[in-house]
Amino acid sequence: MKKETIGDSLRRVDGRLKVTGGAKYSGEYEVPGLTYGVLVPAIITSGTVTTIDTKAALRAPGVLAVITPFNAIKVPGYQPEAPTRIKGLKLFNDTQVYFNGQPIALVVADTFERATHAAGLVKATYQLQSHETNFHKNIEKGVSPQNNKDYVRGDVNAYKDAPIKIEQEYMLPSEMHNPMELHVTTAFWTGDDKVTLYTKSQGVISSQRAVANAFQLDAKNVQINSRFVGGAFGSSLRTWPHEIAAIQAAKMVKRPVKLTLTREQMFTLVGYRPLTIQKIGIGATADGKLVGISHESHSQTAVYEEFTERSVNVSRFLYDIPNVNTLYKVVPLNVGVPAPMRGPGEATGSFALESALDELSYAVNMDPIELRLKNYAETDLEKNLPWSSKYLKECYQKGAERIGWSNRAAKPGTNRDGEGLVGYGIGCGAFGAYRSRALAKIKLMPDGSVNIKSATSDIGPGTATSMVLIAADILNIPAKKITFELGDSSFPVAPTQGGSATISSVGSAVHDACIALKQKLNALAGKLEDSNDDIDYAKVLSQNNLPFLEITQESNANEEGKKYSMYSFSAHFAQVYVHPLTGVVKIKKVVAVVDAGKIVNHKTASSQMIGGAVGGIGMAMTEEAVFDDRFGRYINGNFADYHVPVNADIPQIEAIFIDRPDPIINPIGTKGIGEISLIGVAPAIANAVYNATGKRIRELPITPDKLI
Numbered sequence: 001m002k003k004e005t006i007g008d009s010l011r012r013v014d015g016r017l018k019v020t021g022g023a024k025y026s027g028e029y030e031v032p033g034l035t036y037g038v039l040v041p042a043i044i045t046s047g048t049v050t051t052i053d054t055k056a057a058l059r060a061p062g063v064l065a066v067i068t069p070f071n072a073i074k075v076p077g078y079q080p081e082a083p084t085r086i087k088g089l090k091l092f093n094d095t096q097v098y099f100n101g102q103p104i105a106l107v108v109a110d111t112f113e114r115a116t117h118a119a120g121l122v123k124a125t126y127q128l129q130s131h132e133t134n135f136h137k138n139i140e141k142g143v144s145p146q147n148n149k150d151y152v153r154g155d156v157n158a159y160k161d162a163p164i165k166i167e168q169e170y171m172l173p174s175e176m177h178n179p180m181e182l183h184v185t186t187a188f189w190t191g192d193d194k195v196t197l198y199t200k201s202q203g204v205i206s207s208q209r210a211v212a213n214a215f216q217l218d219a220k221n222v223q224i225n226s227r228f229v230g231g232a233f234g235s236s237l238r239t240w241p242h243e244i245a246a247i248q249a250a251k252m253v254k255r256p257v258k259l260t261l262t263r264e265q266m267f268t269l270v271g272y273r274p275l276t277i278q279k280i281g282i283g284a285t286a287d288g289k290l291v292g293i294s295h296e297s298h299s300q301t302a303v304y305e306e307f308t309e310r311s312v313n314v315s316r317f318l319y320d321i322p323n324v325n326t327l328y329k330v331v332p333l334n335v336g337v338p339a340p341m342r343g344p345g346e347a348t349g350s351f352a353l354e355s356a357l358d359e360l361s362y363a364v365n366m367d368p369i370e371l372r373l374k375n376y377a378e379t380d381l382e383k384n385l386p387w388s389s390k391y392l393k394e395c396y397q398k399g400a401e402r403i404g405w406s407n408r409a410a411k412p413g414t415n416r417d418g419e420g421l422v423g424y425g426i427g428c429g430a431f432g433a434y435r436s437r438a439l440a441k442i443k444l445m446p447d448g449s450v451n452i453k454s455a456t457s458d459i460g461p462g463t464a465t466s467m468v469l470i471a472a473d474i475l476n477i478p479a480k481k482i483t484f485e486l487g488d489s490s491f492p493v494a495p496t497q498g499g500s501a502t503i504s505s506v507g508s509a510v511h512d513a514c515i516a517l518k519q520k521l522n523a524l525a526g527k528l529e530d531s532n533d534d535i536d537y538a539k540v541l542s543q544n545n546l547p548f549l550e551i552t553q554e555s556n557a558n559e560e561g562k563k564y565s566m567y568s569f570s571a572h573f574a575q576v577y578v579h580p581l582t583g584v585v586k587i588k589k590v591v592a593v594v595d596a597g598k599i600v601n602h603k604t605a606s607s608q609m610i611g612g613a614v615g616g617i618g619m620a621m622t623e624e625a626v627f628d629d630r631f632g633r634y635i636n637g638n639f640a641d642y643h644v645p646v647n648a649d650i651p652q653i654e655a656i657f658i659d660r661p662d663p664i665i666n667p668i669g670t671k672g673i674g675e676i677s678l679i680g681v682a683p684a685i686a687n688a689v690y691n692a693t694g695k696r697i698r699e700l701p702i703t704p705d706k707l708i
Contacts, residue, residue, distance in 0.1 A: 005473045006668065007659070009603035012465045013484070014228075023228045027184035027260060029198045034186070035064055037249050037259035038115040039242065040105035040122045041268075042097045045632030046131035046334045049095040049104050049124055056121040057107055062114035064253050066122060067106040067245075069095045073252055075244060077214035084213045088305040088337060091241045092248070097126065098304045099334050100632040101268040106245055108253050112260070131334040134629045135275050135300050142298045142329030145308045151316055151326040153381065158292030158323030162283025166359045170280065170352040171699040174300070174625040175273040175341060175618070178644055181230025182263065183270055185246040188256035194221040195250070199243055201226040202236040202457050203496025204489040210239035211247065227487035232459040233615070234340035235270040237498050242269055267637040271339020272625065274299040276311060278352035288366045290375045292323030295353065301330040302337035309338075309345030314679075315353050316382040317565070318430055319375040324382075334632055340498065342615055343679040346431050351619075354427040354683035355698065358690065362412075368426050368687070369396050369405070380565035388564035388664035389671075392428070395571035395593040398656050399426070402591045403573035412694035420577035420586070423692025427574075429679030433566040433597070433662065433671035434501040435557040439492035440509035442471075442517050444549040448538040450475065452513065453485045456494035456506045460611070461674060462604035466503055467510045469601050470668065474514035476534060484510075492552055500568065500672020503600055505555070508666045513553035520549060557666075564664050569595040570676040572616070572684040578692045583704030585689055587617060587651045590681070594655070597662035597671035609655035609677045616681020618645045621701050 004010055017023040042049070054066040072092035076082055091103055105122050109115035132138050144150070159165050185199040195217065201207040204224040212219040229236065246259040261269060276299035283291045295315040301307045312326035341347075361368040376393065379386050400406075408424035409415035415422040440454040452471060456463060464484040472479040485491065494506050518535070525540050541549060573591040578584070592609045599605045622643040626635040636642045661669025682700060689707070690696050697706050 003472060003476060004469055004479045006470060006598065006600050007602065008469060010465055010469045010479055010601050012462050012604065013468050014464055025181055025228045025230055026186065026198045026200045026226060027258070029186055031186065031188055031256045033255045035108050035110055035253060035255050035257050036112040036115045037106050037108050037246060037257045038119040039103040039265065040107065040119045041101040042104045044097055044126045044128055045100040045133065047097050047129040048127045049097060050127050051125045052105055053123040057118040060114065060118040060121060062110040063107060063118045064110065065108045067092060067108070067249055067252060068104065069093065073248060075214050075248060076216040086214050089241045091245045098302065099268065099336050101265065103242065103245070106249055108249050108257055131632050133333050133335055133627060133632045135331060135333065138331050138333060139277065139298050142331045145306055145328065145330055148308065148328060151324065154323030155292065156325045157281065157294050159281045159283030159294055162291040163286050164363050165281065165283035166356055166363060167281045168356060168359060168698060170278045170355055172276045172348050172351060173700065174275045175623045176267050176625050176642060177233065177235035177270050177272055177339065177341060178266060178639065178642065179231025179233065179235065182266060183242070183261045184258065185243045186256060186258040187247040187250040189251055193217055195247055196223040197247070198225045200229055200232065200236050202229065202232050202459055202498055204457060204487060205455050205493055206496045207239050208489040214244050215247065222489070224489040225487060226457060229457060229459045233342040234344060234498065237340055237496060240270060263639055264637045267625065267634050268336045271337060273341035273348065274301065274307065274338035276348050278311065280352050280356040282356050282360055284360055284364055286364065288364045288371050288374045290319060290321045293321050294325050296327040297349070298329050298331055300333050300335060300338065303332045303334055305337045306330060307338040309340065309348070311345045311349040314346050314349040314430060317377060317380050318353065318428065320377045320381065321375065342612065343431065343675040346429065346675065347619070347679045350427060350429050350679050351682045351700065354680060355686055358425065358687040359696065369400060372396065372428065383565045385563065385565040388566040389597065389660065389662040390569060391595040391658045391660055392569040392571065394658050395569060395595055399571045399573040399591050399593040402654055402656065403575055403589060408691060412691050415692065417577065419579060421580055421692040423576050423578065423688040423690065425574045425684045425687030425691055427572050427680035427682065427684030427687060429570040429572065429676045430567045431500055431672065431675040431679060433504065433568050433665055434499050435504040435508065435666050436495040436501060437554065437556050438494045438505040438509040439552060439554045440506065440513040441492045441550065441552040442513040444517060444537055444541065446538055446541055446547065448477070448481060450477065450482045451485065452482065452510055453491040454494045454506050454509060455489055455491035456486045456502055457497040458486060459497055461608050462601065463497070463502055465604055466507060466600045470507050470510050471514050474511060475518065500674040503670050504666050504672060507600065507668055507670065509553060509555035511667050512555045513551060516551050516553050517549065520551065561664055566665050568671040568673060568676045570680055572680040574684040574688040576685065576688040576692055578689060578707065583707035585621065585702060587685060589651050590653045592653065592655050592677065594673055594676060595658045596673045596676065597660070597665065598669040599657045599659045600668065600670055602657070605657065605673060606655040608673050610653045612677020613653045613681050614645055614650055615678045617649060617685065619700060620682040620685040621645065621649065624701050
C-alpha cells in the first residue's frame with residue numbers, strides 16, 4: 001500500500017467535494033425557520049441620520065422587522081462601559097454616518113427577494129456634513145499612527161550625499177477584496193446566552209472571541225462554523241459589523257437570520273488594500289554599493305478607525321544599507337476602513353522599493369541582479385540578528401535561468417520580436433516566518449484510521465491536505481486512512497489563517513500529536529519510544545482492549561527562535577511583450593522562485609504560488625478602485641467595471657522551490673509562502689515594461705494610456 005511523505009504532491013483531500021458541489025460554504029446551510037437580512041445603505045458620505053421611514057417596508061409582504069438605530073437592541077460590547085469595547089464601526093448603535101454605503105438599517109423577511117424589495121422602500125433623511133474622500137487633497141493631513149515610531153539607522157537622508165541617487169514617488173490605488181464567495185453570515189440563538197454562526201471566517205477562534213466580547217457571552221456558548229471559505233486573502237481576518245448585525249437581528253426576531261452582502265457592498269464593508277503614495281530616495285556609489293535609503297509612505301484609513309500596515313518595513317532589512325530612515329503616516333477619510341490584503345504592507349512597499357532599485361540599476365549601469373548581489377544582506381540589520389535561513393541568492397540564480405535573463409537587453413527599448421518590444425524584470429519579496437501556539441486532537445480508531453481535529457481555517461491553500469500529508473509521513477500510514485477536520489470553534493484552539501503561518505503553527509501541532517500518538521502506541525506495544533518498526537495500530541488497540549486512542553497535543557514556538565530573524569524570501573521574474581503603437585502589454589511568462597524552507601506538498605504549494613502571481617498581475621495590470629469625490633462613491637464598485645485578471649491575462653507561471661528546511665522555526669522546517677507568492681510580482685512586471693519600452697510607470701495599474 002502506497003505511503004506518502006512530506007514533500008510529495010498529494011491531491012487535495014477535499015478536491016472531489018469542491019468540484020462536485022459537495023463542499024458546503026457558509027451561505028449554503030439551511031436551518032429551520034430561516035429568515036433573510038438585507039442591509040440598507042446610507043446615500044450620504046458624512047453626517048447623521050435624522051429620521052428613517054420604515055412604514056412602507058414593514059407593510060411589504062413577508063417582512064418581519066426593520067432594524068435601525070432608533071429601535072435596535074443594544075450590543076453590550078458597543079457601549080462605553082463594556083469591559084472589552086469593540087473597535088471600529090458599530091452598526092445601529094448611533095446615527096452617525098462615516099462613509100457612503102454605510103448600513104443604516106437591516107430589513108428581515110421570510111425570503112431574500114422580499115427582503116431586497118423591502119430594503120428599497122426604506123427612506124431616510126439626513127443632516128449633511130462636509131466629507132473628505134480625496135486622498136491627494138488631504139495627504140498633508142496625514143498623521144503618525146498610534147504606537148508607531150519612525151525608524152532611523154545611521155544617518156537620516158544619507159542617500160542625498162551619494163554620488164548617484166534616485167528620488168521618485170510611487171502610487172498604488174485601492175485594490176478591493178473580491179473573492180468569488182460573497183460574505184455571508186447565518187446566525188441563530190438557542191436561549192438567551194447561546195449563539196451559533198455559519199460565517200465566512202479565516203479564524204473561528206478569533207470570531208468566537210469577538211462575538212463573545214460583543215454580546216458579553218461565555219466563549220464556550222458561541223459556536224462558529226466555517227469549514228469551507230471561498231477565498232478571503234485578508235477580508236475575513238476580523239469579525240465585521242455586518243456579522244454582529246446578523247446576530248443582533250436574530251435576537252430581535254427570535255429566528256435564524258442569513259445576511260448576504262451584495263457585490264457592491266463588498267467594496268465598502270470588508271476592507272481593501274489602501275491607496276498609498278510612497279516616496280523613495282536611494283543613493284549609491286558609482287560601483288553600485290548602496291549608501292542610504294529614505295522611504296516615506298502615506299496611505300488612507302477611515303475617520304472612525306485607524307488601519308496601518310508595514311509598507312516601509314521591507315526597506316529596513318532586505319538589502320545591506322548602512323543608513324535607513326522610514327516614515328509612515330495614515331490619512332483619515334470618509335471611506336470604509338481598509339483591511340489586510342495578501343502580502344499586506346510588504347506587497348505595497350516592495351513595489352516602491354523594487355522599482356526604485358531597478359531605476360538605480362540603470363543609473364549605475366549595472367544588471368539589476370548584480371546590484372542586488374552587491375548589496376545582499378547576510379544578516380538582518382534592522383533586528384541585528386542572523387537569519388534562521390536565507391537562500392535568496394539561489395532564488396536569483398534559478399529564476400534567471402528559467403526566465404532566460406541572458407536574453408535581456410541592457411538598454412531599454414532595443415529588444416524586439418516582430419512588432420513587439422520585449423522586456424525582462426525582477427522583483428523580490430520577503431515576509432516574516434511566524435509560528436503561533438496551536439493544538440491538535442488525534443484519534444486512532446479500531447480499524448487503524450486516524451482522525452485529526454484543529455480549529456484552523458482553509459481559505460484555499462489546501463490546509464487539510466497538508467495536515468494529512470504530515471500525519472501520513474510521521475505515522476507511516478496511507479493518507480487515505482487519515483481525515484483532518486477544521487473550521488469549527490469547538491475543536492482544539494488554533495490561530496487565524498493569516499500571515500502565512502498555518503503550516504508552521506498547526507502543522508507543528510499535528511506533527512507533535514502524531515509523535516505523541518506513536519510514543520503511546522510504542523509503550524502499549526512494549527517497544528522503545530523511538531522504535532522505527534512498523535506498528536499494527538489496530539492490533540495494539542485490540543490487545544489493550546481500547547475502543548480508540550485519543551491525544552490532544554499543544555505546540556508552541558521554540559525559545560531558540562528569538563535568537564534569529566525568520567523570513568521567507570522570493571524572487572519573481574517577468575517577461576513581457578509591449579505593442580509600441582497601442583501600448584498593450586502582454587505578459588509572456590512569470591517565474592516565481594521561493595525560499596520557504598521545506599515544502600510540505602509541492603502540488604498545493606505550486607497552486608499557492610500561481611494564485612499569488614495572478615494577484616500580482618492584477619495589482620500590476622488591471623485592478624484600480626475609481627472614486628467620485630463629489631459623492632464619495634466608487635464609480636466601478638462592481639465586477640463589470642472593476643477588472644480582476646481573467647484567464648486571458650494569465651501567462652505561463654512557473655513556481656520553483658529551493659526546498660531546504662529551516663533548522664530553527666519548527667520541527668518540519670517549513671516557512672510560509674502565502675504572502676511572498678504575491679510580494680514582488682507587481683514591480684517585476686513594471687520593471688519588465690520599462691526594460692521593454694524605456695517608459696517608467698510609477699502609478700499602477702499599467703494601462704495602455706500610460707505607455708503610448
